[in-house]
Amino acid sequence: MSFTRLVPYLAGHRFLYVGQTPDLPGVLRDAGSGCAYATTLQDLDPHVILRACPDVVLSPLLCESHDILDVARALNTLGYSGELIAIARSLPHYAMVQDEVREIWSAGNFTIIETDRLLH
Numbered sequence: 676m677s678f679t680r681l682v683p684y685l686a687g688h689r690f691l692y693v694g695q696t697p698d699l700p701g702v703l704r705d706a707g708s709g710c711a712y713a714t715t716l717q718d719l720d721p722h723v724i725l726r727a728c729p730d731v732v733l734s735p736l737l738c739e740s741h742d743i744l745d746v747a748r749a750l751n752t753l754g755y756s757g758e759l760i761a762i763a764r765s766l767p768h769y770a771m772v773q774d775e776v777r778e779i780w781s782a783g784n785f786t787i788i789e790t791d792r793l794l795h
Contacts, residue, residue: 681704685711685731685733685754688710688729688731689710689711689727689729689730689731690710690711690712690727690729690730690731690732690733690779691711691712691713691714691721691724691726691729691731691732691733692711692712692713692714692726692732692733692734693713693714693715693716693725693732693733693734693746694713694714694715694734694735695715695735695738695740695741696715697713697714697715697718697741698775699709711755712726712727712729713756715740716734716740716741716745716746716749717740719746719749719750719753719795721753721786724753724754729755729757730757730758731757731758731759731760732746732750732755732757732758732759733760733761733762734746734759734760734761734762735758735761735762735763736761736762736763736766736772736787738762742777743761744775744776744779745757746759747759747779747780747785747789748779750780750782751779751780751782755782755783756782756783757783757784758783758784758785758786759776759780759783759785759786760785760786760787760788761776761785761787761788762787762788762790763787763788763789763790764790765789766787766789769787769789772787773785773787
């Protein structure tokens with residue numbers, strides 16, 4: 676997944692990346708003025724939220740270990756109410772997926788960023 680074009684969206688934000696591994700994708704390490712954290716869904720807990728203090732949480736729409744619905748449920752349980760961004764290469768049924776997530780994620784803003792569209 677290409678994150679290069681996503682970096683401008685993150686400038687000036689504290690963000691948390693919930694991925695398949697606890698590693699931040701390389702290009703995201705320099706985004707957000709040094710306020711970037713990464714975790715796995717399994718390790719996402721109140722301590723991670725307090726340490727990262729994110730105003731944006733990023734996660735792949737779908738990966739081997741979880742999907743964005745799992746992340747939204749976990750964030751609801753933890754009381755997080757900031758912005759949630761799902762990252763996907765391309766999405767044929769954008770509105771349908773967005774509606775499904777918004778049924779679960781009503782606490783804050785939800786956006787899907789299609790990295791293929793950012794390339795154009």
